[in-house]
Amino acid sequence: MIPLPGQPVLPYNKERTVAISAVRRACIVTQKVFETLVNTEFITKGDESPVTVGDFAAQAVISAILGNVFPEDPIVGEEDAVELRKNKDLSHRITALVNEGLTDERLFYEKEEWGIGQGYDIAPREVNDAIDKGKFEGGNEGRMWTIDPIDGTKGFLRGEQYAVCLSLIVDGKPTVGVIGCPNLPHRTGKPEVQKGYIFVAVKEQGSERLTMQGYDPTIIAMPTVHPSDLVVLESVESGHSLHSFNARVSELLTVEEPPCRMDSQAKYCALAMGRGHLYLRMPTRSDYEEKIWDHAPGTLLVEEAGGIVTNSKGGPLNFGLGRTLGKNSGILACGSWVYPKVLDAVRVASRESRKRAKSREAIRAAAAAASTPPPNVPLPPPPAPDKRPVQGDDKENRPEADVKL
Template sequence: MSLLTEKQIAIAAVRRACALTSLVFNQLRQNETLTKDDESPVTVGDFGSQAVINTVLRHAFPDDPIVGEEDSAELRSDSTEAVRHRIVELVNRILTAPLQPGENEQWGFGPERGLSTDEVMDMIDRGNYNGGSTGRLWTLDPIDGTKGFLRGGQYAVCLALIIDSVVHLGVVGCPNLPLSASNPSGPRGCIFVAVKDQGAFQFSLDDPFNPETAVPLHLPAMSTPENSCILQSVGHTRLTVNDRVAQLLGWTMPPISMDSQAKYCSLSRGEGGVYLRLAGDLGYREKIWDHAPSAILIEEAGGVITDADGEPLNFGLGRSLENNYGIIAAGKDVHSRVLKAVKQVRAEGK
């Protein structure tokens, strides 16, 4: 299954969505923030990004359902008229921009492709599918890492194609991630692409269809304590447990704390040693859009990703990863050692 068309369309959609989020990032207005049920901030970029990507998928694959993070319920109220207007303005600015290399007007791009307010709201709500174990579906996180986005840190636009519960395609756009880990103050803007059985690659976000910018990704199978550390979320994981895991592994380097699936992307190109996310709230259920786009990236880069029991992640259970204590992603040899350490820490009751 080549999925060449799906890959091209997904890259184009994520790149356009990243253009929108970058506009919001650079021109963030105080009244462009709402509050979600979990009390984390969500911005105009979230809704606009989802509308852009869902519009592209509607044109290209009208029969494919989408599991997205956002819905337009709050946006349809009178109290959010200014926010709603700003979203529609940005979505149309992005969709009607001239075609870029690798794009096709049949995907919903071009000067005549503007949408009405109701159409933009409907595009957002195309992400309301509840998921399932059979058939094709897309899952989308329009801005993963909204807190990082708001404070000027890392965030990502993440899209995956799941077929019969298995991720076959993942595209992750990271507008603020340096192109080279060895040059953190250098050019920024990466897009990471992985297709099942076809490898994983990093491209420049500015030119993702140019094969000359493609960097093959290979996650080292082994590591040494001197050059290994834990990649972890900012405030969404049990950090004391992570410290104990690092101690058991003999790792002395400080952890790298970063928002969003940019952690997975950094790991896929050899940074750190393991992405470890252990549940801080035992009642919390990981969402499939938070991991599916990057799960295939890790696997196609030669790594292993499982839950904290060492079992494969199941993306066919709906919108959430049920009965999941945490996530471990690492090179093959590293993963087995981290899994052993995690099980020991859990046995200790940490």
């Protein structure tokens, strides 16, 4: 937490405090974008993921602050300014948003020397340069920051869950993680409920939940529940994770509760708070490599809350390989108390999946060799469709669950 006068200063306290400020201000920008701009204003990247003006502005805010306070630290960011340098009108609009975030009134824990507060506007060229600081290729030595300015862009465009994510990685290990979730909780129907939280974790110092202003820290920890009461957290988009695989794992664990689907690293936050108990993300493509900024802060948050995060084979996530986790084979995150059972279930489901794939390949190969499909040899059935009800479904068939805090 932010130390009061007379309190001891813990390791990485400055990094923690600056990160909270940077994420808070980036969240101000993203909220402003959603409130004032048409939500179809986005650029489509090569991987077909949309990038809103909020992505550029939020990354620029965070990068500018980090550059002022920790000028020697490299940054691994999701976006670059190539498109902005070609489009002066867009660049000037994003600059105006960035300056709203940077010049917002300072709170008691924020410092003028961080380059924030009234009078600290920056020019379009400086905005573009700040965004392009995020081109570092990563590695397993020294310090580096990762920025995911809007994790869950589609959720953001829908007005649902997204997250502004920042982490400090030291020698390949996540050491400070901050995640801003402006839309948690979602659709509570209770206007008095606090909306929007910042989640913070520091290695060996635990995990906390704060207000969007960075106040009122609350320690969070993962509870234990009966296996049948486990709530599985998974992505809204079926293209991001194999829902059918998750359904099979749930069946093996005798889970009775429907899954909770939401975008972004908000899933890690829900897991750390105990609003969900198991997060599974199995790749839908064999060649896909997870980005380090998509998991570094969330991994630390869950681990410091008492959980375990590994790949689907039980190995640790390696954040020192570069900008991705390499051939990582999925993400498994849950409480330490249930981890052995979950890992066993994932292994069984994986073996079943490989066996089905091998049977199909053998039949296809035989059919190709004979030039005609073999008669009366049915293909093995595909995995059963995911027919689980989803928490939060309503009359509008909205896929995202309500996370009650």
